[in-house]
Amino acid sequence: MQAVLKQIMETSYGPMNGPTASMPEPDLLDNGKVVDTSKRESKDSFMEYAQRHVRKTISNSSRGVVGGGGAGGGVQGPNRRANANFSKRMRRRLVYKNGEVNITQTNIRKRRRRYLADIFTTLVDIKWRYNLMLFAMAFTLSWLIFALIWWLVCFSHGDLDNVGNQSWRPCVMEIKSFTSALLFSIETQHTIGYGFRHTTEECPEAIVLMMFQSCFGVICQALMTGIVFAKLSRPKKRAETLMFSKSACICKQDGDMCLLLRVGDMRKSQIVEAHIRAVLIKKKITKEGDVLPLYQFDVDLGFGEGRDRLFLVWPVIIVHKIDQDSPFWELSPEDLYREQFELIVILEGIVESTGMTTQARSSYLPGEVLWGHRFERLVTFQKENGQYQIDFSRFHNTIPVDTPTCSAKELAEMTAAGQTPDQTFCATRNPDDLEDEEEDEEEDNTSLASKSDRSMDSDAFEEETTFCNKSSITSPVNVGPQWRNFFKVEEFD
Template sequence: MHRNKHFKRLSSQWQSTFRGNIPLSPTEKWHGAKSFRRRCKLLGDEQPLCVTTNNQRQRYVTKDGKCRVNLGHIKDKSRFISDIFTTLVDLKYLWFLLVFTACYILTWMSFGAIYFLDAWLRDDIAHVHDSQWQPCFENVDSYLSALLLSLETQRTIGYGSRRVTANCPEGVVLLMVQSITGSIIDAVMVGCMFVKISRPQQRAQTLIFSKHCIICERDEKLCLLFRIGDLRESHMVDAKIRAKLIKSRQTKEGEFIPLEQSEINLGYDTGGDRLLLVEPQTIAHIINDSSPFWEVGAKRLKRETLEIIVILEGIVEASGMTCQARTSYTQDEILWGHRFASCISLEKGAFLVDYSAFDKTFEVQMSPLSARNRSHAKDEESTF
């Protein structure tokens, strides 16, 4: 009963907020109220009609580049088995080592059980001390001795008192099958371990981003700026930068889009997105009429609920593998009317980078108007 009252209240709020006085069917009211509640619950809203008091947006990407998206209720999990190599490589190191160990132990134990069963069926165990008996597996009188035979066979340690004889064809077949199985497991496990160790994810730890974005004027244009830097002396090859704006939106029909992605132009048309990342670079997005920040001013920025995802990609010079580093900026991490302090100086015939000033900014006098209002003001001045 309480739930129905809650949905009725939300449906009236949603209709008055997004649909005005347009008549709606009960189904539209129900889905609209449900969508409205999801918006308030998950992402927060500046609307005073929201029942939640949480105005902070859930981060889509953390500052260190981890995506905060959990995948649940996956029905067809067999797809992960069909791509078993990627599944193994994506495992955490603890789970990978457990799988690595389990594959070998299970193989040894399985073939040990087969050897012991074959010896028991051939009655070799009962005649283990009979010198006239011709066994299939010499000195295999228990499961433990069969396990040792399996281990010596697969790891090619070298046979001692236990070995496979030529008295039974099935023993030779088992020997070949285990040798091939062991080679396959070695190839897969060593390949997975090599790929996992050589993945360039740790290279991203030495690619850093400024703690804040800033909005300031450059050449009489309003720009969104942030900094990136590389701490290593071996540089990234063919480094590229791109950015996405993540923001929730309610359509005119009442559909709630919680994570709508918009492209932020960082110089793709002019080649400015391709970097020579030797020293810290300040990346600029010019706020024009095609920018998602065209109508955003200083006051509106404080009320906005958004997140900027920055993605830096390049080839690791040492290994030739592609590396990707990510970070994000929420609306609280965008500073209006600030500039970055200089962190490069000339010293003893070379440029010196002072990374202690990498994140430093200072405030400048700047109008709080949005780029759109600035453009309209200039047009009005030009007409007069």
């Protein structure tokens, strides 16, 4: 128990090298109460504190502080902000669930010059408020600049000094002030032509200026309208209707260990030429001893067999066969939750309505990979209307299945030797000890519940805290995924 707690705490908060362990911010512990870590005398006292914190977390989950039944196991109650920050410290993503990349670029030489060299892409990528502000400023400044030029032309010709002289032939009729010059500039640039103000043959410079402003107005309007249209027609928002399952599953399929995940499209308009690929981001140590912290391992989703090309009329389950070339080949259930990796999945295709290419991304951390689960079926046939119905409310749901507790490599070796591997519903329970665990389950739950602030029924406690149970698991979110490591600790006690 102590070793497992130490490993989890070191993974979350850093190594414990001194007499006191490295702790997170005080406001993230003990439900927001400030904790003075300087009073801890040794690692043993810290481990006792960590154990109390884990058990208190489980007690809070039974009282609704951590939601176990909602989608994603959301945090509830007055401490949801502190618990959410606590979860963020535990899990750092490169790619968020919505596809946004968690990367900040710094110290780029000549960055502004490079962005200005590709001005169109820069204007399309900026936020809407800056885009609309630029749109308004471009027209307003052009009106004012040309109005000033028109006013100078009239002033140099003497038109402003002979406003009431009927025999005077001005360069532009009815320009009496800067305001009238501004109105004439707007009419000229947008070819409004109300008829009161117009140029005459008196000033050649006025004729040239009118031609130049007319051409400039067409170019400016085309550029600004094109930028706004390009921003509106981008297929980026099309990815909002492409869905990825919240969890991935590892189970046995067709005699092989496979990694499963589900993708779907909620629109009726299809994604043409849809194809999917995945990479595993993980630390790698080369033969020379160099450490590559963000090395990309290719995850084969059936490229050679054509299974990576999808027909997304209904949700499709993507299958990765765990073989010798797979980065999950030597990964056992116990190693799964100790590893630090991120599986990034990329779905690309052509939007049927616009013909533009779109891309949707998502990622999975080790705590979001469920060992011994498969996805629940969604498609049913309706005899009443003769149509197939897709129930998206079960899109993220999984069900437990018999799965070996060993890695795919060990399974292949045992199969070659004619041995039968152990079968279990989930990785954290040994089938040999399942009967003993069921006998001691009520006693353990009662012991844990007595340490909470209020008493609770042992059956309700079991339903809240157990995420690897044959009868209760129909969804990967029985408890919040950010607390799974804590609940897993109790199983080693």
